[in-house]
Amino acid sequence: MADDRLSADEQVEIVCLMLDREQEGIVRLLRAYAPSVKKLLLDRFDGLLTEQDAEEVVQAAAFKGWDKVSTFDDKKGTLGGWFYTIARRSAIDSLRGLPPGEDRPVELSIDPSFTPRPPAFLDDADDLTPEIVKVLLEEIETMGEIQKRIIKADLEAGGEADTEFLAYRFGLTKQHIYSYRNKAHAALKKRLAKRGHTAETLRTKL
Numbered sequence: 467m468a469d470d471r472l473s474a475d476e477q478v479e480i481v482c483l484m485l486d487r488e489q490e491g492i493v494r495l496l497r498a499y500a501p502s503v504k505k506l507l508l509d510r511f512d513g514l515l516t517e518q519d520a521e522e523v524v525q526a527a528a529f530k531g532w533d534k535v536s537t538f539d540d541k542k543g544t545l546g547g548w549f550y551t552i553a554r555r556s557a558i559d560s561l562r563g564l565p566p567g568e569d570r571p572v573e574l575s576i577d578p579s580f581t582p583r584p585p586a587f588l589d590d591a592d593d594l595t596p597e598i599v600k601v602l603l604e605e606i607e608t609m610g611e612i613q614k615r616i617i618k619a620d621l622e623a624g625g626e627a628d629t630e631f632l633a634y635r636f637g638l639t640k641q642h643i644y645s646y647r648n649k650a651h652a653a654l655k656k657r658l659a660k661r662g663h664t665a666e667t668l669r670t671k672l
Contacts, residue, residue, distance in 0.1 A: 470544035472498055477545040484535040492532050499546050500524050503553050511557055514630055523560055527553035561631060598663065605657045613650035616643060 470477065480498070483491030504520045515523070530552050538548050606617050619627035626647070633640045 470546040471502070472545065474540065477540065480545060481535060481538055481540075484532055491535075492528050495531065495545075495549065496524070496528050499549050500528075502546070503527070503550050506550060507553060507557050510554065511561065514561055515557060519560065520557075523557045524553055526560075527556045530556060601658065601661060601663060602654075605654060605661075608657070609650060609653060612638075612646050613653070616647050617650050617654065620647070 472480075476498075480491050480494050483494065485491075504517075504524050507520045507523060508515060508517070511520075527549065531549055534552065538545065606614055609617070616627070616632060619632060629640050629643050632638075632643050638646075
């Protein structure tokens, strides 16, 4: 938000009200910026946030701003820009399903106690042996970074991870995610076959 609809004096008034813990400050903050910030969020996270989601994020951001108002510095930017930054970060936290400031990377280790669902070409199988789990995860580690992370996310999700979320997280389109996933499945099937683990032989071991 390079431009701000409020004058510098009006911005200072809102900040002072919030610093003094006057609820009028948060009311004026929302009145001035909620519509434009909501629109920016819907544009920025196109398809990932609903109107209701964006509304809730803006409201939550206002209360975060209430708690963090002392961090606003008019020498570094406008009040609208500061509020949008808080709202954008709140939206990211909401999409990740994490508390603010927390991030959990999509990572899995080769753990015999971990039992992922069978890959797509074994969708009629109910389980995998610890031996096959180990082979499966070893082969995943040899794949390209994006393919590896998508497949790991799928395994963690017990099927297929949310495509829209993966697209946002990796900065790709949904079509890219579909393409990477399909190629990864094909590559994984081929690599497992080279190690003697075809769909048929895997089923006989279950």
